[in-house]
Amino acid sequence: MxxxxxxxxxxxxxxxxxxxxxxxxxxxxxxxxxxxxxxxxxxxxxxxxxxxxxxxxxxxxxxxxxxxxxxxxxxxxxxxxxxxxxxxxxxxxxxxxxxxxxxxxxxxxxxxxxxxxxxxxxRVTQKAILREIPPTIGSVALGARYVSAQRGAGVGGDLYEVVPGPDRLRVIIGDVCGKGLPAVQLASAVIGAFRQSAIVRDRLEQVATDLDALVAREPRPTYGVTFVTAVLLEVRGPDLWVTSCGHPMPLRHRPGRSPVPLGETEPGRPLGLGGRRDPPTRHPWSIGDRLLLYTDGLIEARDDGGRFLPLRLLDRPLSAPSLPRALDAIWRVVRAHVDGEPRDDLALLLIERLPDAVTDAARGGR
Structure with missing residues (x-):
């Protein structure tokens, strides 16, 4: 940006x-x-x-x-x-x-x-940890943004990754509890583990269990407990499968409608705190639907009066003609709401369902 x-x-x-x-x-x-x-x-x-x-x-x-x-x-x-x-x-x-x-x-x-x-x-480290997201995978369009609250840092404890499979697409977005180099190291470890587990595991809750075990093995910092909040998402054609590990649910935006959270499922325990992982919940999505996955830097952005960012302000940005424009517009809304730079890292991952018959040429034009 x-x-x-x-x-x-x-x-x-x-x-x-x-x-x-x-x-x-x-x-x-x-x-x-x-x-x-x-x-x-x-x-x-x-x-x-x-x-x-x-x-x-x-x-x-x-x-x-x-x-x-x-x-x-x-x-x-x-x-x-x-x-x-x-x-x-x-x-x-x-x-x-x-x-x-x-x-x-x-x-x-x-x-x-x-x-x-x-x-x-x-910048090179960021590209190694947060790899560039392809604009399309199958019938799904994708876009991502990451902005660090520490100016010039470029990377922090927020994370996202996309792993395609033969008949599915798996996505993670998360936020490490903590700041500085330890948070960057843990975020890198979680992304690496997700890239492997998302390929070999059949069920999404198994992926969450693998990540939970990884975070639990990490050395405890002097300031207390280490954990990671995350949302794991699986796309299979017209179906979405999602599980929340202590993280806000994605926002669904449909043409002509205001964005709303995807379902009302109670978030599970964050990664690293153990406990049984419930099966993911299923949600249908239609052609043209967009799904915004985000970290708490979005919903916890406050103005001078201490008011959080209203989700209704994201309606027009999410209706932009392309995903890159939508992400840029969301970032402008956040900066306008806080009247400057946000105080927390912000990661955004936006996906949209495309028609199955979209040609490669049409995808390139997006």
């Missing part, structure tokens, strides 16, 4: 760096001459390299520093204070500040480069 704030930040940098520093130098000189301040405003020229250092490269900061130093020297001409002790001291202050600005700019750019490299590593 695009980052509008990142684009805005880049736009700000285009004029906040060297151009703004040079403009500030000009303003200081004009005010000094117009007010006949006798070069007492020379010290303010040191703000120019500091301004450049905050957002610009070391080379452009050096240009701003040189311009500020030259301007400080020349400022003594109109007032005929050039070479006086007071003038020399003020120029020395500008030079000292300029040197400090060069150091700040260099340190900032080194830190940003380190962050950029780490972000690239995280």
């Amino acid at each position: 695009t980052d509008p704030e990142g684009s805005a930040e880049a736009g700000h940098r285009s004029w906040l760096g060297l151009p703004a520093a040079l403009a500030l130098i000009g303003v200081v000189l004009l005010v000094d001459v117009a007010a006949a301040a006798h070069a007492v405003l020379i010290g303010f020229l040191g703000l120019a390299p500091l301004l450049a250092a905050a957002v610009d490269t070391p080379r452009r900061t050096a240009v701003a520093s040189a311009a500020a130093t030259v301007a400080a020297v020349l400022a003594g001409l109109p007032s005929q204070t050039l070479g006086s002790l007071d003038h020399v001291l003020r120029v020395a202050v500008v030079i000292a500040v300029s040197i400090a600005a060069l150091y700040v700019s260099r340190a900032r750019t080194v830190r940003e480069e380190r962050i950029r490299r780490m972000s690239e590593i995280v």
Whole structure:
């Protein structure tokens, strides 16, 4: 997904760096001459390299520093204070500040480069853990989005995966209890186990039992119990089979209708807490029906008044002409509701039943 704030930040940098520093130098000189301040405003020229250092490269900061130093020297001409002790001291202050600005700019750019490299590593890690979902599998169209609450992290404790079979499609979406690297590691382990179990197990509750055993074997963190909430879904032609392990049920959206939870089944125990796994519940779905699987970053998104996101706001986004547009619209609704960035990770997986006779060319056009 695009980052509008990142684009805005880049736009700000285009004029906040060297151009703004040079403009500030000009303003200081004009005010000094117009007010006949006798070069007492020379010290303010040191703000120019500091301004450049905050957002610009070391080379452009050096240009701003040189311009500020030259301007400080020349400022003594109109007032005929050039070479006086007071003038020399003020120029020395500008030079000292300029040197400090060069150091700040260099340190900032080194830190940003380190962050950029780490972000690239995280991006590769995300692609390894959360593989790209194909746009269609059989007669099912699919789309996915993941947004981390920690800006720039790119990946967290939310997870999803899709595993096709000869006559079925199995899907999982879940949320690890916890944050940071341990949550990422557990999410990766759950996804790996699901990829294997979804192929070899005949029944969906057996897959849930396998995942439950895996999470239970994970080392317990210092902050308490480890568990994972998840929804497991199986698509077999016109039928959906779903089991919830402590996770919100998917939302079903039918053309011309508001989205509603898929059934009223009470969620089972989260993965990792043991207990018997009930058989999945069966639900029919028609051509054109869409099913939104999500993590709690969606329904727990709150506005400034503490109100949760109303599901009715998802009606228009889910009616978008394509799944990618629908997911983008949902993300915009969430950001508008919280008036900024969500405080929790958010994973979305949207599927739609297509006509069985859809051609490969038609699928590609979606």
